[in-house]
Amino acid sequence: MSSEGLGVSVARKEDRRFLLGKGRYTDDLTLPGQSYAVFVRSPHAHATIRSIDASQALKAPGVLAVLTGADVAADDLGGIPCGWTIHNKDGSAMVAPPHPALAQGKARHAGDPVVMVIAETRTQAKDAAQLVEVDYEPHPAVAHLNAAVADGAPKVWDEAPGNVCFDWHLGDSEATDAEFAKADRIVSIDLTNSRVAPNAIEPRAANGHFDDVDDRYTLYTTSQNPHLTRLLLGAFTLKVPEHKLRVVAPDVGGGFGSKIFHYAEELLVLWASKRVGHPVKWTSDRSEAFLSDAHGRDHVSHAELALTADGHFRGLRVRTLANMGAYLSTFAPAIPTYLHATLLSGPYVIPAIYAEVKAIFTNTVPVDAVRGAGRPEATYLLERLVDKAARELGIDRVEIRRKNLIQPDQFPYQTPVALQYDIGDYPATLDMALQAIDYDKFADRKAESEKRGKLRGFGVSTYIEACGIAPSALVGALGAGAGLYESATVRVHPTGSVTVFTGTHSHGQGHETTFAQLVNERLGVPVESVDVVHGDTDRIAFGMGTYGSRSAAVGGSAIYKAIDKIVEKSKKIAAHLLEASVADIEFEDGKFRVAGTDREKTFGEIAFTAYVPHNYPIETTEPGLEDSAFYDPKNFTFPGGCHLVEVEVDPETGVVEVVEVAIADDVGVIINPMIVDGQAHGGLAHGIGQALLEEAVYSDDGQLLSGSFMSYCMPRAADLPSFKVGNHVTACTHNPIGIKGVGEVGAIGVPPAVINAVIDALAPLGVTDISMPATPEKVWRAIQAAQGGAA
Amino acid sequence: MATISLIVNEKNHVVDVEARTLLVELLREHLLLTGTHVGCDTSQCGACTVWVDAKSVKSCAMLAVEADGAAVTTIEGLAKNGSMHPMQEAFHTCHGLQCGFCTPGMVMRSTELIQRNPNPTEDEVRHGLEGNLCRCTGYHNIVKAVLSAAETVRGGAQ
């Protein structure tokens, strides 16, 4: 067995450049003749742009151009497209309003870009932007879901009556009604899934360069998927054929979903570069990021669970309003539908489910995928509801889950909401997590907390997610505008070292290491002799990028398929050299051997022979050793597990401290345990952040009130404990490595566990509900209200 | 424009800057030391942390002209003679970084932390990093790395 293959915690190859300060992020790159762009953004949530006076700005030092929506229209740039179409209950298509790169006529959210100022230096561009005068006529605006669907609400789009983008449903309404009709108990809940800002620590940036010699555009951008960006630029926005477009996503400082989407700034820097004859770079401020990066979540739901008297789930009904913001971001409509409603069975047997989702326009920043994307919303809804059912029926919270979990012998399991889970062992992860947190001793810990004046609560969440999204034909049928396969090229060099070209993109996930481990596992080549190339459309044939925990499951599978072809060809070469039949060649530990003999050739010898084909089966086999593969997944993968949280609440101040987190996940076969644990840690912090600290708060008239790190609370080290992370592996049945995916599990599983723990802590005081984020004042008020206090 | 002279990573520089130029802008745009990052505009994230006269500061909350005559150390100057500082090594072995963007600031602050407190508790490390945000790691392995580096440095001093 190889020492660096599957299951080995190889330290990361990419670390060195980051630790020495030699990373190459988009803003680090300054091109010859570089100019800089700054955007003037609407301060109003909803306003007519009466006029723009750029005369003073144009006279300012260093200014090269001041561009507006009129220029965008005159040059026939395409609007920012939405890549997923959802159909209404009646079969008609959703309302997909136009999304010009710079606002035309109206600004529809605070932060909507109105004017682009380009100057020789960043400072000159900022100074000149202050001189642009925009005359706005403000209109009434709406930010919140319930207000947007109320009678007489301000209209975000004339073409969307009632601000409805689509009214969609999934599941069997009649079968669900029948289950409710015969149910012993019905438990219902009203929930808000709070709005969050993604906040990768690297702000977005884009540097566009038009080369008039080659008549070719190059875009350096903070993207999770450069090929998708090129596809959308080529086909929809810049309208330039793809061979004239290169998109490079160099080192990217975190994505969390927010860097999936094609943003207006990417188009505008390319377009402007051709107009001004210089490369044009834009780098977002954090304040600007809050007003221009797509936000996440923002659901309001009503859900009902039908149960038997002894606590078996029989039916689930869900009605959700999902905020789309002012425009449809790239994948926005898919999030509350195919990534949310399809997950509502969770890890449970629920014979009938019916879900209705209405997507709503508001005068806010567009809402799209943020770590988990739809699946955290589904998990939060289900796990809060299950906890409430346990309380109302007087059943232990762990037992009600255990009673309803899909059992290992029930796979493949077809849910009533379209998905077929291939494999899992949910009781095993539940038991593993309970053991890790020492559940049996919880009462002792609670008593000890009480001595210190703290209320201790225990929270549980059993969850599944669907990732590695999934057969292209299926997602196409559901409305996706793209395929969701992945590509890989494995290039074996003459001396036996390897370069892997992957269409996924690593922005923290460690692919440069884990994908090298895949090569090591299969070919025995040391990890240090394998380089992984990603993020450049000129170097990689094609790809769909990294999101939805897809890279190892889909991108890794493509690498395995390409390696299959390499091995197959190598066997032919080995057979020739060893004067044996191909059928007799075995490949193991990096050596090709004639079965049952000690005659062998190393992989390095085969590689060399492939490139120096003096003694070679040239009649049947081409020289060289390189192959490519595209892998289209057969199904989603279904990670799952159990997340347990213990909190201490200070009843005097309402402060909640997370004191224990123990999780057991099944993310399938693990390449690098250290990296997998790291992904779980990050997801947990993200999920705990949403549960307790973070919220993108809008005023009723559409001003973002928490628009900086002064007011939007990002989790810090002192807000979190160390995490106990365990894994129980069942191998995915339909991809060649058995991988499911780990990038999002923390953010999906943990928020309801935190809130369930807070409610558990406060239950003795009479508190039955608390919403995210459970801020100190909210907790304090809940305590006061439960105790009949003045608050 | 003001002319300032300062030492950055043991090298003398004389530079002309506008009064409003931030130290981080001097480092990134004038001296092309792009290892120091900018993650916010309100001085919370700490990605721009460097040392000025051996103290960690947020270089986005200091003017370049204030560094006139000072000795600045950035992440590029931490490794010596081609070998990484024990803090850099610990971040590597403990997987204390993912996307790498907060890492330079995190490493600079962490190194000061263990200089001031060579044997910190986990709690002291967590509170000592309250000026640095990370979105990737959940801090778990960063804390582990700082504790591990502290142990290495203590061992080396004995």
Added chain:
Amino acid sequence: MRNFEFHRPQSVADAVTLLQGNDAAKLLAGGQSLLPVMKLDLAQPSDLVSLAGIPGLKEIRSEGNDLVIGALVTHHEVASSPEVRQRIPGLAALAGGIGDAQIRNRGTIGGSLAHADPAADYPAAVLALGATIVTDRRSIAADDYFTGLFSTALAPDEIITAVRFPVPERSAYAKFPHPASKYAVVGVMVAKTAGGVRVAVTGAGSKVFRLSALEKSLSENFTSQAASAVEVAPGDLRTGGEASPEYLAHLVKVMAKRAIQACS
């Protein structure tokens, strides 16, 4: 950020001269409050007068029963000073809880007091300890110093040179930090001084203020129960922030109780 003229005078007198007759000039000490607001264009001074080149403003020294801290002493230096830790540990602890480590390496006591942010920590210490603000021309009693939201008794061209703290019998600060900004949502400093018990509250109002009712009851009976009994009227507290006046009023009592416990 708008550009400005930068000055680095070598004496307090020169600094005063640079400020005189120029309302748009501002002093720069550690810059940890001023530079962030300038970056957001919320302050646009024409001139910045740095105090960094002026000798003598960075000392911590004992004078009789007083501890005198120079205007340019950083929060970190106060927090880690053996002298402050021994003589007024409550003050050292307060300084060690301001912002974060990097901010404490740059931010100064003089800068904090001149800025007079209603949610800053130092004003609570200055007021509760009955300190004196020493300037280039006079001494100002803490009770007379804070005049309102971001405003003080300082003349436009007046420069803080030091803060003189009478060493109390006991003192302690309890803070409820804003989770994101780390400023005080509510901070209460309680001090047993030669002149009686003093209690100062920061964060909850438009400026730091004393809780005279609590001071009175504590003077009679120094127990934490006194804090629960005192009435804090929400109507007197800040509105429009993230925390409601009712919650602020409640937090004042809780933080007062904790500060009393810490200095009993």
